[in-house]
Amino acid sequence: MSAVLKRSLPAFRPMNLRDLGAVLAIERAAYRFPWSEAIFRDCLRVGYCCWVLEHEAAVAGYGIMQVAVGESHILNICVHPAYHRQGFGRALLTRLLEIAREHRADTALLEVRPTNDAAVALYRHMGFHEVGVRRAYYPGHRGKEDALILARSLAV
Numbered sequence: 001m002s003a004v005l006k007r008s009l010p011a012f013r014p015m016n017l018r019d020l021g022a023v024l025a026i027e028r029a030a031y032r033f034p035w036s037e038a039i040f041r042d043c044l045r046v047g048y049c050c051w052v053l054e055h056e057a058a059v060a061g062y063g064i065m066q067v068a069v070g071e072s073h074i075l076n077i078c079v080h081p082a083y084h085r086q087g088f089g090r091a092l093l094t095r096l097l098e099i100a101r102e103h104r105a106d107t108a109l110l111e112v113r114p115t116n117d118a119a120v121a122l123y124r125h126m127g128f129h130e131v132g133v134r135r136a137y138y139p140g141h142r143g144k145e146d147a148l149i150l151a152r153s154l155a156v
């Protein structure tokens with residue numbers, strides 16, 4: 001069997017409360033200002049689309065999205081730093097956009113720090129463009145940081 005066939009492919013499944021330990025560990029490893037456990041619990045409780053990406057039987061990333069009245073809002077997308085630049089972020093985002101279409105959303109929206117080069121590059125790569133700025137949106141070590149608002153159509 002070739003090395004390509006032996007390597008397991010990432011799989012997606014809905015997040016559940018038992019994932020929170022792994023999800024929080026990734027969140028804290030990946031962000032300077034991580035979400036708290038309470039925020040993840042709230043996202044699950046209110047029924048946001050919360051998905052994990054599994055690789056070799058472990059959670060390697062996750063995405064959280066709210067869908068309402070034709071619009072999807074991507075709230076968090078995160079890959080464990082050990083797996084960066086292996087296509088997992090793109091796979092997660094692609095899956096979230098598919099789910100948004102299944103919910104009949106026609107646009108996708110998200111916020112991103114302008115200094116987050118990897119995320120901005122990923123989003124632009126996936127067809128998002130800038131539609132606005134939210135002033136003083138993110139916490140920072142020296143005051144608040146603005147957020148870029150990016151959007152894309154979900155029409156195929």
Ligand SMILES: CC(C)(COP(=O)(O)OP(=O)(O)OC[C@H]1O[C@@H](n2cnc3c(N)ncnc32)[C@H](O)[C@@H]1OP(=O)(O)O)[C@@H](O)C(=O)NCCC(=O)NCCS
Pocket residue numbers: 030031076077078079080083084085086087088089090091111112113116117118119121122123125
């Ligand atoms: C942003 C993030 C999800 C990207 O995940 P990833 O699995 O490393 O990304 P992928 O391997 O799927 O990359 C897809 C494309 O995004 C762009 N990209 C990703 N990381 C990049 C980087 N560090 N520098 C430049 N471009 C990058 C590239 O265009 C890349 O395509 P290529 O590898 O063919 O050149 C990941 O860096 C992460 O989890 N960061 C911490 C959490 C975060 O900031 N989330 C976004 C909040 S708005």
